[in-house]
Structure formats: structure tokens, C-alpha cells
Amino acid sequence: GAGVSQSPSNKVTEKGKDVELRCDPISGHTALYWYRQSLGQGLEFLIYFQGNSAPDKSGLPSDRFSAERTGGSVSTLTIQRTQQEDSAVYLCASSFSRGETQYFGPGTRLLVL
Amino acid sequence: AQKITQTQPGMFVQEKEAVTLDCTYDTSDQSYGLFWYKQPSSGEMIFLIYQGSYDEQNATEGRYSLNFQKARKSANLVISASQLGDSAMYFCAMGPANYGQNFVFGPGTRLSVLP
Numbered sequence: 001g002a003g004v005s006q007s008p009s010n011k012v013t014e015k016g017k018d019v020e021l022r023c024d025p026i027s028g029h030t031a032l033y034w035y036r037q038s039l040g041q042g043l044e045f046l047i048y049f050q051g052n053s054a055p056d057k058s059g060l061p062s063d064r065f066s067a068e069r070t071g072g073s074v075s076t077l078t079i080q081r082t083q084q085e086d087s088a089v090y091l092c093a094s095s096f097s098r099g100e101t102q103y104f105g106p107g108t109r110l111l112v113l
Numbered sequence: 114a115q116k117i118t119q120t121q122p123g124m125f126v127q128e129k130e131a132v133t134l135d136c137t138y139d140t141s142d143q144s145y146g147l148f149w150y151k152q153p154s155s156g157e158m159i160f161l162i163y164q165g166s167y168d169e170q171n172a173t174e175g176r177y178s179l180n181f182q183k184a185r186k187s188a189n190l191v192i193s194a195s196q197l198g199d200s201a202m203y204f205c206a207m208g209p210a211n212y213g214q215n216f217v218f219g220p221g222t223r224l225s226v227l228p
Binding site: 089 | 145146148150156157158159160163204208216217218219220221
């Protein structure tokens with residue numbers, strides 16, 4: 001597609017359930033980023049992929065969070081045993097290569113009840 | 114560690130006037146990129162403008178220009194002829210120069226354009 005797409009756009013889940021968030025980057029972009037944005041806050045870096053590898057996992061808030069990227073394209077962010085504090089908008093971005101302009105998807109709004 | 118500071122949590126500007134949004138940064142790197150993004154109430158993040166640390170000219174993109182002062186480590190965004198549609202959150206960000214460093218965003222400035 002022309003831009004970064006994310007699914008689902010909204011997700012409501014119960015505390016303790018696992019959720020998977022998907023990101024489709026712009027075709028040809030080698031770098032892919034996940035961020036979290038809580039209500040009224042700035043962006044919190046979670047993880048970055050260069051191709052299929054994630055050299056920087058320092059932003060993942062706990063071991064309940066994991067991410068993978070396959071085929072140098074689609075990425076999935078998984079949150080296990082969700083907590084209410086995980087409620088936020090999860091944004092994905094991609095860039096042609098690391099350090100270049102990032103183009104963002106519309107985000108997934110996650111609400112944990 | 115790299116850090117972005119935006120000292121203006123909120124700004125107001127009259128329609129058709131110019132406004133400057135402040136951004137200062139801290140880095141020990143010699144090569145880096147500075148970016149501004151706009152986030153309207155719809156939530157999407159929109160790229161506005163980019164300045165490379167070695168660029169001698171200030172970047173401009175339509176009504177947006179970046180006032181880059183390398184020695185002061187500032188990269189202020191100037192919006193000329195403000196429009197009502199410019200009302201949004203504005204984030205300053207720094208791109209990493211070295212492997213393994215994060216792409217860092219500032220806390221943002223909320224701009225409100227008054228009719």
C-alpha cells in the first residue's frame with residue numbers, strides 16, 4: 001500500500017488476556033519502529049527492527065512485551081497478560097533506512113479493562 | 114544519551130500570524146538528523162520537515178521552516194501564516210547517528226490557532 005497500515009484500529013480486551021498488534025510498513029522500507037503513546041503524552045520508543053532483526057529492544061517495558069518481523073515486512077507486537085496500564089495508542093512507523101524520516105501508521109488504540 | 118526538550122507545553126497564535134515552536138536537543142554525536150512531526154486530534158503523525166546536522170542551509174517546506182542553530186543545539190520550527198488547520202500537537206525528534214541509539218521524541222507542544 002501507499003502508507004503504513006496497522007490493525008486492528010481499536011482493541012478492547014480484558015486484563016490478563018494476550019493481544020497481537022500488526023503493522024504493515026511501506027514497501028521497501030527496511031527499518032520499522034514501534035512506539036507507545038499514552039493519553040496526552042509524548043511517544044515512548046518500544047523497539048526497532050532493521051530487516052528482520054531487532055538490535056534495540058531496550059524500550060520494551062517488560063518481558064510481557066515481544067515483537068517479531070518476518071520477511072522484512074510485516075511486524076507483530078504481542079502483549080501477554082495485559083494490564084490496565086498497557087492501555088495506550090500503539091504506533092508503528094517505517095523508514096527507508098535507519099535514521100531517515102519515519103512515516104507513521106494510524107495506530108492501534110488498546111484499552112484493557 | 115540523546116534528549117529532546119520542548120519547553121512550551123501549549124502555544125496560542127492568531128490566524129495568519131507566524132509562530133515559533135522551540136526545540137533544543139542534547140547529543141554528543143557529530144552526525145544526526147532533526148525532525149518535526151504534527152499530530153492533529155485524529156491521532157496520525159505527519160512528517161513536516163527535516164534538518165541534517167551538516168546542512169548549512171535552514172530547511173524549508175512550504176509554510177514550515179526550521180531555524181537551526183547548531184552551536185546552541187536548537188532546532189525551532191517556524192510556521193508562517195498560521196491556519197486553523199495547524200492546530201495540533203507538534204513533536205520535535207532526533208534521528209540516531211550511531212547504531213543502537215533510539216530515535217528520540219520530545220514531549221510535544223500543543224498549538225492552538227485562534228480565528
